[in-house]
Amino acid sequence: MNTTAANWDQILFVVLPYAVMFVFLLGTIMRYRKAPFTYSSLSSQFLENQQHFWGLVPFHYGIITVLSGHVIAFLIPRQVLLWNSRPLRLYVLEISALIFGLLTLVGLGGCITRRLTVSKIREVTSLLDWHVFALLLVQVASGVYVAVFHPWGSSWFASVLSPYLWSLVKFQPDLGYVAALPFAVKLHIASAYAIIGLAPFTRLVHVLVVPNPYLWRKPQVVRWYRPSRSTPGNS
Numbered sequence: 001m002n003t004t005a006a007n008w009d010q011i012l013f014v015v016l017p018y019a020v021m022f023v024f025l026l027g028t029i030m031r032y033r034k035a036p037f038t039y040s041s042l043s044s045q046f047l048e049n050q051q052h053f054w055g056l057v058p059f060h061y062g063i064i065t066v067l068s069g070h071v072i073a074f075l076i077p078r079q080v081l082l083w084n085s086r087p088l089r090l091y092v093l094e095i096s097a098l099i100f101g102l103l104t105l106v107g108l109g110g111c112i113t114r115r116l117t118v119s120k121i122r123e124v125t126s127l128l129d130w131h132v133f134a135l136l137l138v139q140v141a142s143g144v145y146v147a148v149f150h151p152w153g154s155s156w157f158a159s160v161l162s163p164y165l166w167s168l169v170k171f172q173p174d175l176g177y178v179a180a181l182p183f184a185v186k187l188h189i190a191s192a193y194a195i196i197g198l199a200p201f202t203r204l205v206h207v208l209v210v211p212n213p214y215l216w217r218k219p220q221v222v223r224w225y226r227p228s229r230s231t232p233g234n235s
Contacts, residue, residue: 006179012190013164014173020197027200028208038205051114059107065100066143070157074165077158084155093154094147101144108133108140132202135195142188150182161189 031038073080084090112133115125147153164177178186199205 009175009179009186012186012193013175013178016190016193017168017173020193023197024200028205031200031205051110051118055107055110055114057107058103059111062100062102062104062107063140066097066104069097069100069154073154073157074162077162080154080158084152084158090152090155094151097154098144098147101140101147105140105144108136112137128202132195132198132204135191135198139188139191139195142184142191146182146184146188150185 084093115121115129115133150156160177160181164174167174167177178189181189195204199207
């Protein structure tokens with residue numbers, strides 16, 4: 001490995017994870033202390049509901065399932081490898097992960113399209129929101145790419161990435177686990193760190209309060225009431 005690549009690996013996979021966790025913890029605490037009512041996804045559902053449903057619901061079901069799989073592989077890697085020791089079970093796990101990854105990508109695409117095409121939604125979308133969407137798109141698309149072109153991710157995550165992440169937790173970062181990984185995998189990891197670091201300053205902070213009942217609640221109907229100009233007392 002050349003010196004430049006080694007330096008970038010050191011920055012992205014040793015320095016960056018500790019930096020983003022510091023920013024995440026400090027940022028979320030400060031935001032909660034100064035503006036607790038902003039701990040919300042700032043939902044725009046009341047402005048437009050149909051595209052909202054077909055974008056946000058697939059995205060959330062997909063991303064929650066995929067993230068749960070990552071957490072399980074991180075916490076109990078040996079059990080994951082034991083499960084994967086049977087080819088049929090490995091195929092079921094890999095295909096399921098790919099399906100939910102694609103569901104996440106389709107839902108995210110719907111969310112972005114909604115933000116671009118619905119004028120009322122576009123008006124309430126900030127530049128920071130677009131940065132979040134760009135990072136999420138890189139993260140999800142790279143994850144799907146890895147699942148297709150670098151298969152058996154559940155096994156190599158449990159055997160390679162889980163030890164690397166645990167080395168960070170123990171404050172003994174071991175670059176040996178990630179140095180030889182393909183570029184797409186490194187991009188996937190680095191973009192995840194970037195999302196974590198940006199989360200306290202965006203609507204992504206709502207994951208800390210888990211306001212997810214709308215995933216199964218009935219669609220809401222909102223009616224605007226504006227007094228007419230002829231109403232007494234209005235100018």
